[in-house]
Amino acid sequence: MNKKEPKTRLPNVRQPMSEPINRRTFIKKGTVLGASTVLGVSAVGWMQNLAFAEAKVDMAVVEGADYFKSTIRAVKMLGGMGKFVSRQSKVGLLINSPWDNPGCYVKPEITLAVVCMCLDAGAKEVGVIKHLDNSYWRRSAIYERFRDEARSVRFIGDNFREVSFPNGRSLKKAEISKGMLDCDVLINIPIAKHHDGIGFTGAVKNMMGGQSRNTHRFFHFSTGGRGYYDDVEFLSQCIADLNLLRKPDLCIMDGTEMITENGPFGPGKLVRPQKVIAGTDRVAMDVYGARLLGLKGEEILTTRKVFAYGMGEIDLSSLKIQETTI
């Protein structure tokens, strides 16, 4: 993706919010910040931005209680949304959102931040591949301030097309949402949480959100299993194969509040690392996310299988992970 969007359009997330903020005030403040940056008024902030932009960051992790700000900051640390979303592009968001128990869904503040950043970067259209209803947005205290942005999001996941996977070991064809196939930019937005069936769900597993129920059934039952998880080996291989479809242009993982048991639906015990993780390496992000739950990410079957495909790095020590607290 090109870098057409000026960084000054991003909000200054380092400053405390003294007034209710909406996207317009963000842009306004960002413009002022940009001007001041050019004039050298905010030299420290400028140097910090430059440092983030120049150092190649593989994964950005931001810890803080304001998830909206954390998300914007994390993307900024990767170079800003303009690095991933070009003007007039169609953006598809794959959000783990179908549940409503605490720690089971991506916080709407994170989704709202992504939507705002995409619009701000000049996206022509922002669509969701899994349906979002108003009850999802209403779980956020800041929804009213971003109602227009939320309403602009279209559901694009209702039609499916058969896709071949010639290199898939278990999966040879699948019905995939056209919205996921046709979008110019795919942003994968999982939550790192416990899953009864395969132990952990994160960026890799979240790709299943773009497939039809027929394909879902194939993953779970095609080897003759009577239960959804009778053949975890096959299921995990299918998930790995599915990830051959396309690499998400950006992954933003919710590591703020997650269940450590009874996943994916809950309720269950919670951990609250209050982290938002952004990056493009879904394997590394899953390893990181699993560690937040106290799991060994590199031992999770789906992670090992996508790593074997060369889709990402399993050894986090070989990556540049930038962590900050706001």
Add this chain to the structure above:
Amino acid sequence: MKDAILRANLIVFSMLVLVTVCAAAQQPAEDLSGYLPEEGEVAGWKLSEDPKNYCGDDLFLMIDGGADIYHEYGFRQVLRAEYLDVNEKSIKLEIYQMKSPASAYGIYSFKVGEGGKPLTIGHEARLQDYYLNFWKGDLLVTVIGLDSDAETVQAVVALAKAVDVRISYSGKRPDLAEALLDASLGFSDAKYVRGPLGVMGSYVFDTENFFQVREGVIGRIGKCQAFVFRYADVEKGADVFTKAVKGFEASSQFTGQSLQEGRYTMIDRDKALVTIGRTGRYIAVVIGQDRDEGASVLNRLLTKLAVLKDKLSYPFSDVFNRSRTSCIPRGNCFPRVQDITNLKKLFAVCGSS
């Protein structure tokens, strides 16, 4: 003549009872909405909208991949309702009807996890930070607050109590759980499992279900993890043991595999010793870092199981039935299993007279 009339009446009556029993047995699940507390029962909270009912495989519409564990235990239907206070704060109430009290106890034991505060609601109840589970009869009731504020938690408990008083029947734990969860073995964090998914949450032995789990009790004894699996008969138990040993021999997850005196041992990736033993139709597995403690726990388990032998009934078919249950509109209520049992008793009395 009188005898003939009496006999004819008895036959007609018996046929009527039989038809009723058969009809009831084939009926879809009952309406659960009668268990929902009404406005005013819990001060400040009222039902927000029509509750949603999901039957059989429709549970996947509600919780997608989370549904299978319920089906593994034997799921019939769930009623999901939302209660709101004046500030639109929400509490979710879910009433799961399982196929038997054993199923209800099983999914309860699976969901409650470790910790929490036991409460005297239903047969067993446990309150966690922001939610509560209890089971009673063939029902599992889950009440979920969306935060852990004191007011919310208070309302969660009050709603659970209001449901409890509406359930007028009871059930008991499955006999395997009753036998193993007495004080003698010192099980803690115990779960009654009905399939591989219930086990995987505690330990992943393999991805191919080597143990062919259909019933078991798992938990902790001392510092060890302990697993007991029960099979239909001794032959089945022996067959599973043999096949599991073969499977583990080829597994890259374990090292140091060895079979001595009927016990199979191996080391897992955390350097813990895994020991597997069998007696009759039971297989016991103990996992621990301390070799002596592991051996001691396995000995105690096998001794206990050897005493049980065939005293316990094996009520479950080896075939997992995932037949679909159709839904019925709210307001209809069909005879419960207990009612059918009563009809059968009545039929038996008439027949003998």
